[in-house]
Amino acid sequence: MKAAVLHEVGGIPRYEDFPDPVPGDGEVIIDVKAVAVENVEKAIAAGTHYAAEKYIGHLPVIPAFDGIGALPDGTLVGFGNPRLPYGALAEKTVVAEGSYMPIPDGIDPSVATVMASAITAMSMSTAAVLAPGETVLVQGATGVAGRLAVKVARLLGAGRIVATGRDDDRLREVRDIGADTVINTAVPDEALAQAYLDARGDGYDVVADYLWGRPTQILLSALKPRTFAFGKPTRVVQIGESAGAGLALAAASLRTSGVEIYGASKGLDPQTMDEAYRRIVAWTRSGELTYDVEKVPLRDIEAAWQRTDLKGRRLVVIP
Ligand SMILES: NC(=O)c1ccc[n+]([C@@H]2O[C@H](COP(=O)([O-])OP(=O)(O)OC[C@H]3O[C@@H](n4cnc5c(N)ncnc54)[C@H](OP(=O)(O)O)[C@@H]3O)[C@@H](O)[C@H]2O)c1
Structure with a gap:
């Protein structure tokens, strides 16, 4: 498969071939549809975020720890925590069963991957x-x-x-x-x-x-x-x-x-989180809440990763 591959901490991910993930017991393959690249992904890759430690033992590694993708039965889900060295910035990734939740109908994957930022505002x-x-x-x-x-x-x-x-x-x-x-x-x-x-x-x-x-x-x-x-x-x-x-x-x-x-996590419990999510979904579906995204194909990851002209738009990578 094609993936964005980071060879060294502090480097830039490159678009190249990477072995397809093979699911182990209790794991599932995700067909990745959209991945928002946030500052935290860049900080991890740059080695300036505490989570970079985890990456170092897995180089070469595929960055990004969440995204939107399809399960083998076609269900669109938001997934998290792929098994390293697999990350989200690839055509496929592998996660533990249950490390995903369905995306409501009518939400485009490139928007769904940015909704988490809106949820923080809740x-x-x-x-x-x-x-x-x-x-x-x-x-x-x-x-x-x-x-x-x-x-x-x-x-x-x-x-x-x-x-x-x-x-x-x-x-x-x-x-x-x-x-x-x-x-x-x-x-x-x-x-x-x-x-x-x-x-x-x-x-x-x-x-x-x-x-x-x-x-x-x-x-x-x-x-x-x-x-x-x-x-x-x-x-x-x-x-x-x-x-x-x-x-x-x-x-x-x-x-x-x-x-x-x-x-920001004060007041959160399963019920308040669910309600916050539902309100964001409803505003998104109705068009009351709009998102400024810059979609780029995975093959352009190297240039996209280094962009500094996004000015309030979220970089969304489409494998
Ligand atoms: N808790 C969560 O789940 C969650 C989710 C999303 C984001 N965040 C966090 O929220 C923060 C913003 O994220 P983002 O994705 O919106 O980032 P962003 O698009 O890069 O925006 C950063 C904002 O901070 C301003 N800024 C950057 N450096 C600054 C400095 N040295 N002094 C004053 N202002 C500065 C920027 O101003 P300019 O426009 O002038 O550059 C911009 O308004 C990050 O810390 C991110 O990790 C948290």
Whole structure:
């Protein structure tokens, strides 16, 4: 079969022949239909993500640990955790029976593979219990997941949406998809702190944070009341770390501001996960929630892997 093959950690996957996977006991072959390539796949391949350890013992290896494909009976499924060295970026892969779930009818595989990013935005509801009319701040709204979060915030009934990014043209696009106010974070610290304050209106109720690092540190610091006052609660949901894995959190940022910080998995159980998924599927099917994808054939993986011009569109590889 043809596959994207990574020969060394830090290398670029190459389109080449690879032995077909042979299923062992309790395993099933998947005919791969679509695979979203996210930063995490690139970080693993580059050796900068903790999961890279697992890869090193299996080189040459096929990257990507989830995707959309067909079972031998033709059922379209979302699958995860292929047995290494097999990954998702190939014509076929092999997973343990049960490491997949059916994709609802009427959802294209290239969209289905991006839906997971939209589901993270549902943490505004499951973790932060966003109520209709509340003000939302999306940190990292020019990215794929952040753009989806702006759309999902609107669908969840947010009253006002403030969105951040680093590029004015892309921030204009984010306005077009539903943000009321945008903030460019690529400004000096003090100017950014002031921009957060100027845009907050009555205060941010929910922050969907795909950034962490410098912008979120400045935000949390800016939310400290300047005078003695009861801070309005701001529920910060930590979802991604595009701007940094850590930040310095001043004690006063929590003590006096009313800020609450949650992980995106707060509030998740089988029932809330199922409900979040169903709502995303319903909005996707109805066309209320749209996805910006850039489809490329597997044979172009080497060039596609190195693209830097995607600007908020998800790279989706079609074997
Ligand atoms: N928990 C989950 O299941 C899940 C799912 C999807 C994503 N995520 C996480 O969410 C984050 C975003 O993912 P994505 O796929 O949307 O990535 P993406 O498309 O690359 O978007 C990244 C966003 O972060 C901004 N950004 C990047 N580096 C920055 C920096 N140094 N300072 C300030 N802003 C910066 C980008 O701004 P520009 O537009 O200016 O580049 C963009 O808005 C990642 O950490 C990802 O792992 C988590």
